[in-house]
Amino acid sequence: xxxxxxxxxLCGIDSRMVSVEADISDGMPLFEMVGFLAAEVKEAKERVxxxxxxxxxxxxxxxxxxxxSPANIRKSGAAFDLPVAVALLAAMGVVKKDDLAHIxxxxxxxxxxxxxxxxxxxxxxxxxxxxxxxxxxxxxxxxEEAALVPGMRVVAVGDLSEAEAFLNRGEYREKSRAPxxxxxxxxxxxxxxxxxxxxxxxxxxxISGMHNMLLVGPPGAGKTMAxxxxxSILPPMTEEEQLELSKIYSxxxxxxxxxxxxxxxPFRSPHHTVSEQGxxxxxxxxxxxxxxxxxxxxxxxDELTEFRKSTLxxxxxxxxxxxxxxxxxxxxxxxxxxxxxxxxxxxxxxxxYPDLExxxxxxxxxxxxxxxxxxxxxxxxxxxxxxxxxxxxELSGGRQENETSAQIRERVVxxxxxxxxxxxxxxxxxxxxxxxxxxxxxxxxxxxxxxxxESLYERMELTARSYHKILRVARTIxxxxxxxxxxxxxxxxxxxxxxxxREYWEECL
Amino acid sequence: xxxxxxxxxxxxxxxxxxxxxxxRLGGAREVFFAAEQRIGQIIGxxxxxxxxxxxxxxxxDGAYRRxxxxxxxxxxxxxxxxxxxxxxxxxxxxxxxxSGTLPPEDADLTAIVGAxxxxxxxxxxxxxxxxxxxxxxxxxxxxMARGIDGAAHRGCLAGGALTVAVLGCGVDVCYPKxxxxxxRVIRNNGCILSEFPPGTPPLAYHFPQRNxxxxxxxxxxxxxxxxxxxxxxxxxxxxxxxxxxxxxxPGRVTDPLSAGCNRLIWQGAEPILSVEEFIGGLCGDRxxxxxxxxxxxxxxxxxxxxxxxxxxxxxxPKSVDSVCEETGMDLLRLLSVIMDLCDKGFLRExxxxxxxxxx
Numbered sequence: 001x002x003x004x005x006x007x008x009x010l011c012g013i014d015s016r017m018v019s020v021e022a023d024i025s026d027g028m029p030l031f032e033m034v035g036f037l038a039a040e041v042k043e044a045k046e047r048v049x050x051x052x053x054x055x056x057x058x059x060x061x062x063x064x065x066x067x068x069s070p071a072n073i074r075k076s077g078a079a080f081d082l083p084v085a086v087a088l089l090a091a092m093g094v095v096k097k098d099d100l101a102h103i104x105x106x107x108x109x110x111x112x113x114x115x116x117x118x119x120x121x122x123x124x125x126x127x128x129x130x131x132x133x134x135x136x137x138x139x140x141x142x143x144e145e146a147a148l149v150p151g152m153r154v155v156a157v158g159d160l161s162e163a164e165a166f167l168n169r170g171e172y173r174e175k176s177r178a179p180x181x182x183x184x185x186x187x188x189x190x191x192x193x194x195x196x197x198x199x200x201x202x203x204x205x206x207i208s209g210m211h212n213m214l215l216v217g218p219p220g221a222g223k224t225m226a227x228x229x230x231x232s233i234l235p236p237m238t239e240e241e242q243l244e245l246s247k248i249y250s251x252x253x254x255x256x257x258x259x260x261x262x263x264x265x266p267f268r269s270p271h272h273t274v275s276e277q278g279x280x281x282x283x284x285x286x287x288x289x290x291x292x293x294x295x296x297x298x299x300x301x302d303e304l305t306e307f308r309k310s311t312l313x314x315x316x317x318x319x320x321x322x323x324x325x326x327x328x329x330x331x332x333x334x335x336x337x338x339x340x341x342x343x344x345x346x347x348x349x350x351x352x353y354p355d356l357e358x359x360x361x362x363x364x365x366x367x368x369x370x371x372x373x374x375x376x377x378x379x380x381x382x383x384x385x386x387x388x389x390x391x392x393x394e395l396s397g398g399r400q401e402n403e404t405s406a407q408i409r410e411r412v413v414x415x416x417x418x419x420x421x422x423x424x425x426x427x428x429x430x431x432x433x434x435x436x437x438x439x440x441x442x443x444x445x446x447x448x449x450x451x452x453x454e455s456l457y458e459r460m461e462l463t464a465r466s467y468h469k470i471l472r473v474a475r476t477i478x479x480x481x482x483x484x485x486x487x488x489x490x491x492x493x494x495x496x497x498x499x500x501x502r503e504y505w506e507e508c509l
Numbered sequence: 510x511x512x513x514x515x516x517x518x519x520x521x522x523x524x525x526x527x528x529x530x531x532x533r534l535g536g537a538r539e540v541f542f543a544a545e546q547r548i549g550q551i552i553g554x555x556x557x558x559x560x561x562x563x564x565x566x567x568x569x570d571g572a573y574r575r576x577x578x579x580x581x582x583x584x585x586x587x588x589x590x591x592x593x594x595x596x597x598x599x600x601x602x603x604x605x606x607x608s609g610t611l612p613p614e615d616a617d618l619t620a621i622v623g624a625x626x627x628x629x630x631x632x633x634x635x636x637x638x639x640x641x642x643x644x645x646x647x648x649x650x651x652x653m654a655r656g657i658d659g660a661a662h663r664g665c666l667a668g669g670a671l672t673v674a675v676l677g678c679g680v681d682v683c684y685p686k687x688x689x690x691x692x693r694v695i696r697n698n699g700c701i702l703s704e705f706p707p708g709t710p711p712l713a714y715h716f717p718q719r720n721x722x723x724x725x726x727x728x729x730x731x732x733x734x735x736x737x738x739x740x741x742x743x744x745x746x747x748x749x750x751x752x753x754x755x756x757x758x759p760g761r762v763t764d765p766l767s768a769g770c771n772r773l774i775w776q777g778a779e780p781i782l783s784v785e786e787f788i789g790g791l792c793g794d795r796x797x798x799x800x801x802x803x804x805x806x807x808x809x810x811x812x813x814x815x816x817x818x819x820x821x822x823x824x825x826p827k828s829v830d831s832v833c834e835e836t837g838m839d840l841l842r843l844l845s846v847i848m849d850l851c852d853k854g855f856l857r858e859x860x861x862x863x864x865x866x867x868x
Contacts, residue, residue, distance in 0.1 A: 456852075
């Protein structure tokens with residue numbers, strides 16, 4: 001007897017349909033599975049055999065062959081247990097085969113026949129819908145995730161007998177699940193940040209133009225606090241963005257038991273010991289890394305100078321292309337990685353330079369400290385701000401009438417709208433991404449302004465690259481001001497945010 | 510020359526002994542060929558044996574040739590170009606290695622010394638003093654260390670005068686490393702001196718020793734920023750012993766970096782109240798008036814807001830936020846004013862978003 005069921009294999013954050021064929025025929029008793037299987041998929045044999053026995057089905061003593069096709073993609077993960085079990089039941093004639101053609105199956109099976117949750121349900125169900133299926137049988141714990149895809153009938157099963165009941169008799173009782181208490185993580189709001197006017201302003205500028213940002217300051221000055229506030233001023237995500245982000249989290253098994261899509265923008269702050277693969281994604285079958293988990297949100301690298309240089313170098317390509325391409329033997333995987341980089345560092349080893357009463361570092365060690373950063377990476381950071389510790393009277397002022405994140409966000413949304421309008425019909429989305437060759441079009445300067453930039457160029461010993469960065473940031477500041485033309489005051493403010501000087505890298509007299 | 514080179518490198522006898530030998534016997538060559546007994550009459554029998562033993566201990570011809578080919582020259586007390594003031598100090602080195610051109614005999618040198626770890630205030634004062642001295646034709650001698658020393662050399666070079674750096678290592682060794690460029694510029698606009706042979710590494714005990722040369726070459730010593738118990742104070746003490754005028758730049762009472770200077774003033778060193786006044790004092794009244802005139806002419810008219818912001822800054826770095834707090838100005842307006850002041854050369858960004866006065 002032959003049967004065929006459909007399931008899906010996770011490839012990066014997308015899914016590809018896989019069909020599982022089962023055949024039971026006469027011959028020497030044998031249980032064989034073929035089709036480019038990873039070790040955990042081969043083990044399904046033992047799990048499914050025992051699970052079927054414990055659920056009251058007996059495998060015939062015959063020659064059993066299972067084939068996974070297409071045979072050229074590697075199948076890994078635990079989601080193949082349920083399709084294997086159902087394919088066997090269908091081949092044994094225990095369940096009806098009629099409806100199996102438009103049902104997607106995915107789930108892990110335990111020895112007692114229970115169906116356990118798996119990673120990546122969301123992309124699998126999306127792939128099923130694209131392939132014209134209308135029903136999916138998924139583990140109970142993946143119910144919410146699967147239900148996010150509109151137009152799919154989700155059948156959440158707790159064990160094999162429930163699956164059999166649905167397939168044979170269409171019995172399915174949607175279990176009423178107690179609505180979970182929404183886990184409200186600690187939310188950070190700019191109203192918590194007292195004083196620090198320059199810092200507040202530069203965060204707003206950075207997000208308004210989606211510029212990458214570097215905060216430099218002594219320990220305890222509020223760099224991390226400010227970074228954690230930044231997601232709260234990012235504009236809300238569109239449904240499309242939410243779906244994309246949810247897919248990434250689903251593929252990583254980090255979707256959790258939330259109801260609905262991921263609504264809040266991510267804030268990822270990997271520890272500085274993170275490996276290259278941890279940051280970009282990797283593995284034999286690559287999984288998304290921190291930069292993809294920060295897609296649409298903030299990647300915060302605290303203690304930037306402590307990161308390994310090779311790890312940071314890897315960021316250069318995704319910062320430009322907004323995605324990361326990973327090549328492995330099993331294929332090329334492309335993960336979205338459109339994030340705003342916010343980095344923080346101390347100005348020297350002890351952190352207090354240039355306060356000579358506290359800092360014991362020599363000038364050479366200060367330079368060494370900064371030189372741990374790679375210049376190409378620093379070149380990709382548009383805004384750099386010094387953060388200093390607050391004087392006591394500002395700290396103790398209690399909650400002053402600080403602006404809230406919601407108020408700032410309103411303005412940010414407006415500035416983003418201006419940019420959408422300006423860049424309509426181009427590849428550019430934000431001011432930070434204006435290529436150098438079209439800068440004169442979008443950041444045209446009047447005669448007074450260009451005279452000012454000329455004097456600035458000489459006084460600050462700018463490079464072409466830093467000159468362009470000032471223009472881009474000035475464009476954002478002008479947008480925030482509601483001005484079409486960039487004025488001298490915008491350029492002046494922008495030049496205050498320019499990156500760490502070259503004096504740290506180049507020999508000077 | 511070869512014999513002078515040999516005498517410079519003789520170990521185990523003091524600089525005073527070498528000088529006595531060359532003076533009494535009529536030159537290094539005569540010392541080399543003199544009888545042990547004759548040498549013994551001058552510096553004692555024990556040391557004479559030491560000298561004689563070193564006559565054949567190393568191959569002089571080859572060593573001297575290698576030295577001469579390295580591009581380093583030397584000056585000994587037998588030469589007329591040996592710095593005049595230095596000749597008179599106690600334990601004046603018999604010879605010095607020179608890279609560059611020695612200042613003319615009648616050059617009036619001023620030593621500027623101070624801490625390696627210095628504040629922007631100290632750096633600025635050192636640069637201004639050196640620049641003003643250079644403008645009046647004085648050369649500056651210092652130790653090419655980090656901080657004040659380097660700033661003094663830079664100021665002097667910027668003022669267009671020759672400068673002299675005295676090192677605690679060989680003249681061909683650049684220490685500290687970050688002064689490599691400065692080192693090159695000094696070689697072409699003055700000279701680098703050392704009593705240690707080329708190739709000598711910078712060892713800690715060399716530095717107090719070379720300090721006597723810095724103060725010895727100069728007719729006055731200015732201490733810019735010094736902590737208590739620092740090398741700069743040793744230099745000041747040596748300067749007093751050598752009969753040089755000692756000046757000190759006063760600082761805040763609470764600032765440990767200025768504690769040494771303030772103590773020097775308490776002990777009787779002359780405080781430098783302003784660069785103009787100091788230069789005026791050196792050059793007589795005529796100079797004083799001229800300096801005042803110059804200061805008057807340089808005054809640029811500042812707008813009201815600019816004056817307010819400028820008055821908030823001093824020579825210690827200050828952040829934008831604290832000035833914003835002090836003046837109560839709008840942040841964006843303040844940034845704009847600060848940038849204007851930077852443009853006009855009144856302020857300078859010391860580190861990211863922290864500014865100091867330039868004048």
